[in-house]
Amino acid sequence: MAVHRLAVLIFLTFFVGLAWSLPRFLHGRPRGGMLGAPRRRSGGSLPPDQWLEQKLDHFNDADLRTWQQRYFVNDTFFKPGGPVFLMIGGEGTANPIWMVEGTWVVMAERLGALCLMLEHRFYGKSHPTPDISVESLSFLNSEQALADLAYFRQYMGMKMNVTYSKWISFGGSYPGSLSAWFRLKYPHLVDGAVATSGPLLAQLDFTGYVSVVRDSLATSPQGDMCNTNIMQATTQVEQLLQHRVGWADLTKMFQVCKPLNGSNPNDVSNFYEAIAGNFFGVVQYNKDNRAFEGAVGTDITIDTLCGIMGNTSIGVPLARYAAVNTLLLQTYGEKCLDVSYDDMITEMRQTSWESSASEGGRQWVYQTCTEFGFFQTSDGKDQPFGNGFPVSFSLQQCSDIYGKQFNKTTLTQGIARTNTNYGAKGIRATKVIFPNGSIDPWHYLGITKDVSETETAVYINGTAHCANMYPALPSDPPQLVQARDTIFKAVEAWIQ
Known part of the structure; x- marks a missing residue:
């Protein structure tokens, strides 16, 4: 017998104007999926x-x-x-x-x-x-x-x-x-x-992702200075996170939706991952293929971001790092940067086909938590984004979203099965x-x-x-x- 299927027209219109707690770029997946849609160049009906x-x-x-x-x-x-x-x-x-x-x-x-x-x-x-x-x-x-x-x-x-x-x-x-x-x-x-x-290759701690991001940023006209400026900005973030006045400064500079609580390690990790993710998403879809998608943000490239990071007229590296964040928020029509871990987990726990998580975020993260890993972490050496989002943070999300049975042991077994199978x-x-x-x-x-x-x-x-x-x-x-x-x-x- 056919399994019950909810009305899809409601699903298609549900997301218009929706407020998201999920990151724009989650486990390497932008909202909508990792393969963008090419720009329609001719008229006529679609199949x-x-x-x-x-x-x-x-x-x-x-x-x-x-x-x-x-x-x-x-x-x-x-x-x-x-x-x-x-x-x-x-x-x-x-x-x-x-x-x-x-x-x-x-x-x-x-x-x-x-x-x-x-x-x-x-x-x-x-x-x-x-x-x-x-x-x-x-x-x-x-x-x-x-x-x-x-x-x-x-x-x-x-x-x-x-x-x-x-x-x-x-x-x-x-x-x-x-x-x-x-x-x-x-x-x-x-x-x-x-x-x-x-x-x-299925892999638990995908440190190579950030390494390639680093190397790709170095291809900009600013060269290695792009990464050096990001590293200096990251150091300044770390310093501000040491005291409450710094939390307020970061909240204002990066337009965080709720006051950043530097004593909440999950929110801090979410913050680190979000501001690094501004660079991850642009690198992943840089230039030649992003220009075809017909999507928002196609004109933002590695050169754009590194140009901002090298622009001393904006101020110290931290101010430039925040300027990159502002540009991405404006480009995607987001009023603020949501780094609340609890809000993200609450949204990801939604099980209805009409929820925002059903856009694909909940499903894709489930696949990463069961058979692939693919966690883009800060555990690698010689990269400019600090160490604020280690693999333990991704594993915690698996357990917090789907249950305690989804942990490092079960995922390690799942990854081994995937690699053995294929x-x-x-x-x-x-x-x-x-x-x-x-x-x-x-x-x-x-x-x-x-x-x-x-x-x-x-x-x-x-x-x-x-x-x-x-x-x-x-x-x-x-x-x-x-x-x-x-x-x-x-x-x-x-x-x-």
Whole structure:
């Protein structure tokens, strides 16, 4: 029988004007998901929502419950005998704009491909359960998502008479990993995989993220001085946190919503992570691909932030650090910086599909707390953001949001299972290509060197997260142009 699904139109309109306690950038995920939507460049209607009946638990034949999963179809370019391109949805709402824009659509037109996209369970409109309680979220993991893809592939193969066509999977960020893993686990169902910006290695303490942020900031015209100024600002923050007058100064300078309590270690860690996160988000989506998204903040780059940090007319490094925060607040229309840990946890505990947490934050953090880790912490050495948000802070969030059973021991076991199941950076599949950008912090967990003759890396110097997936622009650097051509030639060879 079908699991009850709440009215999705209410869900779609719920977030307009909503006040958020969740960070803008949480565990590497911006609101809306890690893959942005490309700017719509032409008119016309988008493909409508379509639905298929999907099993709730693919690994328990005694569980007969089903639910409705959303997908999209674009057959505009399809020629009889042509390939099938499958875009894998991820940790956010599947956006039908991807059905008419992006590099894969250009490839589909050139190769006469049918384009399909499947939304990931528990994200967007694809609601397998009546709520997102911990009990319900037990059905949210990468293995169930891959099984969804396998069933969808067989279902669409029969429905559209493309069972024996060549199938190529595409994905960016977490779906980039899913794309590679789909080829690994179901090689009889997919003939090749493009795994863009996919973190293949699950890791508890992802200190490499901040290291890449540091190195990427140093590529600005200010060079290493950008990091030096951030480090000096961080030292000044640490000094002000030592006394109540300093708490008030920081509250005013950084426009904190509630008076900052320097004696509350959780609020302090949230504060450190939030002001560092201003830089994390910009680095992750720097320049070439952010310019395609059509989203707020696309004109803010590494050069923008480092330019502020190097502007002595603003004042001491701390004042510049605060100016960066002000710019991001204004850009995203936020009245103040909410660093209340209790407010964040209260919001993340909400289990209704109509809650703000159901936008994807609660679901993604659950996945990080059970199978991936990916905690971007301050535990690494030689980085400018201090040590205010250690891995213990992320682990505490797991326990405080989902229950005490979600702790370091259980997550360590989950991470080991993930890496054993898929092979991490030692993945052994064939016909998989791994594009990654040097600016993107996620490349640290991805594959940047060829694994074998049929598992190849495309390491794109100077580009950020999923840059190769977005529509081309005349201003694209030559290495990005070359990367797209390399990917196209690989796909073209796979479908022969």
